[in-house]
Amino acid sequence: MRKLIFFVFLLLLLLTGYSILNKVSHNVELGKSIYSIVEDVNNTEISIKTLTDFDWDKGFLFTPYSTQKGIDEQLGVHFKDPSNIDWRDDIYLLVFMEDDKVVQYVEIDRQGADFKLGEKEYLTPYDDVIIIERY
Structure with a gap:
């Protein structure tokens, strides 16, 4: 019985650690x-x-109503969108990656503006400009 309790405790500890790290x-x-x-x-x-003030190598800008499937396809990894942007028109979602892993995200309030990356697919630390288009 002790071994079973120890095994369950160890499994819970590993799962908790994994979710905290990710x-x-x-x-x-x-x-x-x-x-x-x-x-x-x-x-x-x-x-x-x-x-x-953190390390990143790619930044992806997602427009209002972007779908979960579209976000995952563009990122190349699964990222559970916590902002629910697929139902919202009041924000843009900016997702930062480092070494093909999502590291941070930002919800950008529209404030009477749209945001564009120009011709680029994503931002890099060397090509990092988002264009503000007011309406």
């Missing part, structure tokens, strides 16, 4: 920084690298 962080502070840039109507671009 938790993707919602970067609220970055969202606030982006909000303040968009709030100034004179700004037409956001340079993301200047606002980040």
Whole structure:
């Protein structure tokens, strides 16, 4: 009986550790920084690298109503979208990856604007500009 209890305890410990290690962080502070840039109507671009204090090699911008399937296909990995963007039109979702793993995400309030990456598929630390298009 002791072995069974020990085995169950060990299994729970491993599962808990695994879920803690794989938790993707919602970067609220970055969202606030982006909000303040968009709030100034004179700004037409956001340079993301200047606002980040973590390592990333790709940043993907998802539009309102993006589907879970579309997000997974574009990222190349499964990322359970916690923002439910597929039902929302008030935010954009910015997902950061490092070494093909999602590391952080940001919900960007629209504030009367749309956001574009231009011709690029995703952001990099060397090509990090998001274009603000006001409506």
